[in-house]
Amino acid sequence: MSTTDLLFGIFPYVATALLVVVTLIRWRLHPFTVSSLSSQLLESRKLYWGSVPFHWGLSTILLGHLVALLIPRGFEAWNGAPLRLYLLEATGLALGLWAAFGIGVLVYRRVTSARVRSVSSVMDFVVLAVVSIQILSGIWIAVGYRWGSYWGTSVFVPYMRSIIGFDPKPEYVDPLPFALQLHAFMFWVFLAVFPFTRLVHIVALPLGYLTRPWQRVVRMRESPAVYHSASDKPLERQH
Numbered sequence: 001m002s003t004t005d006l007l008f009g010i011f012p013y014v015a016t017a018l019l020v021v022v023t024l025i026r027w028r029l030h031p032f033t034v035s036s037l038s039s040q041l042l043e044s045r046k047l048y049w050g051s052v053p054f055h056w057g058l059s060t061i062l063l064g065h066l067v068a069l070l071i072p073r074g075f076e077a078w079n080g081a082p083l084r085l086y087l088l089e090a091t092g093l094a095l096g097l098w099a100a101f102g103i104g105v106l107v108y109r110r111v112t113s114a115r116v117r118s119v120s121s122v123m124d125f126v127v128l129a130v131v132s133i134q135i136l137s138g139i140w141i142a143v144g145y146r147w148g149s150y151w152g153t154s155v156f157v158p159y160m161r162s163i164i165g166f167d168p169k170p171e172y173v174d175p176l177p178f179a180l181q182l183h184a185f186m187f188w189v190f191l192a193v194f195p196f197t198r199l200v201h202i203v204a205l206p207l208g209y210l211t212r213p214w215q216r217v218v219r220m221r222e223s224p225a226v227y228h229s230a231s232d233k234p235l236e237r238q239h
Contacts, residue, residue: 008170015192022195054102072153
């Protein structure tokens with residue numbers, strides 16, 4: 001068995017199994033650990049400047065990857081016109097740089113803020129490192145191996161579909177340059193570490209709110225007497 005078979009043929013299923021099993025265990029047996037554990041009260045300014053570009057940039061890029069996986073022919077049709085191809089490539093690179101700026105701010109915040117660092121776990125730094133490598137390798141590909149949205153549908157889409165169809169074909173990845181292999185591998189690494197981090201709160205949708213009984217909130221009524229702070233004797237209300 002070659003290294004390629006291990007990393008791109010077997011490890012994807014190990015990562016997916018960890019994602020599903022550990023997430024279910026945390027959700028069912030340790031529900032109070034399925035939380036974002038927000039540190040906004042400890043520091044909010046750098047969190048804003050890091051979180052917004054990171055989340056929006058990365059989410060939009062992931063959506064583009066998903067569209068390419070689901071409808072590759074539509075993606076290829078869009079890229080059939082050079083202007084649309086240039087527009088898509090420029091947009092992807094801009095979003096990648098935006099997300100890189102965001103995660104750079106988040107890493108800087110977690111390292112330099114003593115209050116945030118004091119509540120950080122090892123997995124917080126691990127997931128930041130994994131996502132950073134994923135984003136930077138994507139920028140590397142966009143700059144060094146251009147037109148990825150054009151040739152990616154004939155390289156990564158068949159590979160991902162082979163994994164989904166339980167007929168792994170790591171030979172699709174074997175001849176690719178290191179940057180592309182790194183980008184693909186770090187996706188599986190992210191899936192493997194995801195359930196061990198606070199990011200697992202993403203799957204904890206509050207669906208219970210749709211079916212739980214109505215709750216009645218009663219306003220706290222004022223005491224019929226006002227007590228003097230010094231004597232603690234009740235004083236009559238003045239109307």
